Amino acid sequence: MKKITLPMSEAVRLSLRAGDEVSLSGILYTGRDAAHQLMVKAIENHEKLPFDVNGQAIYHVGPTPAKPGQVIGSCGPTSSYRMDPYSPILMKQGLKVMIGKGPRSDEYRRALVDHGAVYLDVTGGIGALLSKRVKAMELIAYPWLESEAVFRLTIEDFPAIVAYDSVGNDLFHH
């Protein structure tokens, strides 16, 4: 298990290989279908993004509402293939780490290699366990999207596995 701090350095990112089990701590941003659509529209309109994606990590998640006393509700990954049309556009803006679940398109994998980016897979359906690894949650943009809004999360020992690395290896085609 490799312990990794987010945002991660270029050296660490390029050293990751498909199949590496990682434990993530630090900062990431949430975003799923609706937020990706809005961010891509902002890029097309030459508008500012709600946060600087350069070197950052986006986690594909829409959590359940936090109960009183909780930081976040259940917060497992959603299926990332739905973000395939958007992710390469964000990579052009410097996005380097995407965290979600499940296999993705060939075009997406090629874009990862082009940009030296990585895709990390988190086990789906373990949102209760993952909620314990989130230490802070802050709303960043698109509050009307409710669970689909963009949040900044501070995570600690968040478990993931490298599914696609920056040199084209693919854990799904083991």
Next chain:
Amino acid sequence: METEVKSMRTIPKDLLIQETERIIIEAATVLDDEVVCRLERHQKQEVNPIARHILGEILENQLIAKTEHIPICQDTGMAVFFVDIGVDLHFDYDLDEALNEGVRRGYKNGYLRKSVVAHPLNRKNTLDNTPAVIHHAFVLGDRLRIRFAPKGAGSENMSRLKMLTPADGVPGIMDFVLETVRLAGGKACPPIILGIGIGGNFETCATIAKEALFRPLEDEAKDPLDRDLEKKLLEAVNALGVGPMGLGGKTTCLAVKVNSFACHIASLPVAVNIQCHAARHKEVTL
């Protein structure tokens, strides 16, 4: 002409709403023992280290969910109901509206995610997870049986239906199911449970596939033809090597349930409804 007037039983609306709310919250946080048992059994049998690790995470997660009342999965689904309505019941209120009120309260008070948009193209969230999908059946007696499942989209999106021809037979069904599971891969959150509908027509086939997912895991189909198909499919699906979360292993599927219905001489409809490992459902009889 004299007719005997039978007194009809009623179910107080408040009780129905409260019970609906209760089973929704319980389903979202407590995984059935039979699902847990199967996951544990498969974890012991797995040799692939990543698969074993993932099954361990899934088992640890359901324990945290149950003890701390946190939803097992953040996708607390679209509410699906199968309601069996006793013909000797009388309702002086709108049953569907009462069920939807239960959904409103359950999703709000249970801190569940509201995952329903009002129109597939305007994508505007209804903010209370209504409307629910409600299937009705009339049965003899004076009871109301409500079966509920919060159906997430990860596995639902990977479900498929095909109108085969009679000549395709069992091999055609097997090929279509295996192709569906292969295409779904890790996207459907395996280990999965398969609800298979064969026969009926276009819509019946899909409905009986969905209803198959409500059957207990230990339940075997009554019809020997369906039972045989359940066994063959479970073995074939687990031989695919998809594994937990699509990362390899022999645990791809926990159970296959086949429901069949009569069909047209020219037809052989097949529907494959996929359920993820967070196989949540709950029922109550009032």
